[in-house]
Amino acid sequence: MIGLQRGATTLGMTRRHFEDFAVGDVLPLPERRVERADIIAFAAEFDPQPYHLDERAPATDLTAGLSASGWHICAVFMRMLCDGFLLESTCMGSPGIETLKWRRPVRPGDRLKGTSTVVETRPSKSRPEIGIIRFRHEVTNQTGEMVMWMENPVMFERRAR
Amino acid sequence: MIYEEIVVGSTHELGAHTFTREEIKRFATLYDPQRFHVDEEAAEASLLGGLCASGWHTASVMMSLFSRYFARQIERAAASGRQAPPLGPSPGFDNLRWLKPVYPDDTIAFTGRIAAKRESGSRPGWGIVSIETLGTNQAGEPVFTHTGHVFVAMAKTG
Numbered sequence: 001m002i003g004l005q006r007g008a009t010t011l012g013m014t015r016r017h018f019e020d021f022a023v024g025d026v027l028p029l030p031e032r033r034v035e036r037a038d039i040i041a042f043a044a045e046f047d048p049q050p051y052h053l054d055e056r057a058p059a060t061d062l063t064a065g066l067s068a069s070g071w072h073i074c075a076v077f078m079r080m081l082c083d084g085f086l087l088e089s090t091c092m093g094s095p096g097i098e099t100l101k102w103r104r105p106v107r108p109g110d111r112l113k114g115t116s117t118v119v120e121t122r123p124s125k126s127r128p129e130i131g132i133i134r135f136r137h138e139v140t141n142q143t144g145e146m147v148m149w150m151e152n153p154v155m156f157e158r159r160a161r
Numbered sequence: 162m163i164y165e166e167i168v169v170g171s172t173h174e175l176g177a178h179t180f181t182r183e184e185i186k187r188f189a190t191l192y193d194p195q196r197f198h199v200d201e202e203a204a205e206a207s208l209l210g211g212l213c214a215s216g217w218h219t220a221s222v223m224m225s226l227f228s229r230y231f232a233r234q235i236e237r238a239a240a241s242g243r244q245a246p247p248l249g250p251s252p253g254f255d256n257l258r259w260l261k262p263v264y265p266d267d268t269i270a271f272t273g274r275i276a277a278k279r280e281s282g283s284r285p286g287w288g289i290v291s292i293e294t295l296g297t298n299q300a301g302e303p304v305f306t307h308t309g310h311v312f313v314a315m316a317k318t319g
Binding site: 075 | 192193222224249255284312
């Protein structure tokens, strides 16, 4: 009951609920700089391709120099989403990602920014306390080039009626 | 790993990983500090029923096993004297589903099925291979799936 009270009253009034999203809303995500050491540490654990670990990896016509793992870009994006609005919301998780495209490499020192645009709002049929917001998330670099985009439904609590 | 050797329909056992409480919290603290990934008490009161891994953590562990599996294949091919360039980059993926939470001490085994392959229209010398992955927990329940696409070098001709 303590957990429920904390969720429902103390934070409940100010957190962003399902009803607080409208189609067409564009939510800005805060800038985040991607450091060389983080690129290498993430790749060593999760994606040890030569071009994610070492500037001197042999170039191919699709890769040259050191670039971040695509999954590292996803993880950095997730932190931007958390800091942008998710931690101050009633987010209850996500069932998945419909489509994701990695459009450009991320290099050491790149500064990423992003937006989350609401494309659909839909109350859950099976669970009346939940609503689903579908987003198109876009991540760009410091020169405004598209780095990654995805389409993704996220579940939020609805306000008590 | 060359494009011509990849067989559509073949299934590959990528390996398994046991998620510890510590690594779940470490990943989430860096990248996904929602309460159900970092705070055990809050997680128990949530829809997810207890502390569980960030979905991006599960996906990253899949990538780790995928990457190491194909690195072993490439080493084996090179040892037998066959051409074996590393995998190319990925243009993206479709239909990623987090089907069930991954909890501390869960062991997730991943497989990859070659769903399709085609020659790249825009990148001569490269094919695009689509791989449907599936992660299953120790109770046999599917927890993760996605269809990833990856550039794979074609055999050099001439």
